[in-house]
Amino acid sequence: MTKGVLICLIDTTIDSSVQELTNGEGTHVVLExxxxxxxxxxxxxxxxxxxxxxxxxxxQYNEVPIGFASLFGRNITLTGDPAPTRAYMEELLPDILDGTVEPGRVFDVTVVWTVALSVACCNG
Incomplete structure (x- = not known):
């Protein structure tokens, strides 16, 4: 099992590759x-x-499949938040503008999918 690897999924057919990387088990958590x-x-x-x-x-959609075949039958937890940035923007924006906080440092590496696959396979 691959641990501690963040893979950014870009290709819409990538779920089969994730299954392959995890020996058919899938990931513990997916951030959509x-x-x-x-x-x-x-x-x-x-x-x-x-x-x-x-x-x-x-x-950006109103209907989502959450029935037995997709989530319930596999005991998948679906959670989320609208990420209300306006609630904390007034407090944090001055720190961003004066350089105290660098928001671009959240993701400081760009990885193409083939490299991510190699990293994931080597760290398993």
Missing amino acids: CVGLMPAYEMSIGAVRTGGVISRVGVL
Whole structure:
């Protein structure tokens, strides 16, 4: 099992690669940060039975499959938050503007998918 590896999924057919990397088990947690239906569907394909899909941000769709076949039957937890940045923007924006906080440092590495696969396979 691959531990401690963050893989940013870009390709909408990537769930089968995640299954391959995890010996058919899937990931423990999927962060769905896109808000579009294809990303949600890919999350279902990538998460393991008993895993968690956490959606971040406002969804761009109204209907989502959450029935027995997709989530309930596999004991998948679906959680999320609209990420209300306005609630803390007034407090944090001055620190960003004066350079105290560098928001770009949250993700400080850009990795192409083939490199991520190599890293994930080598760290298993």
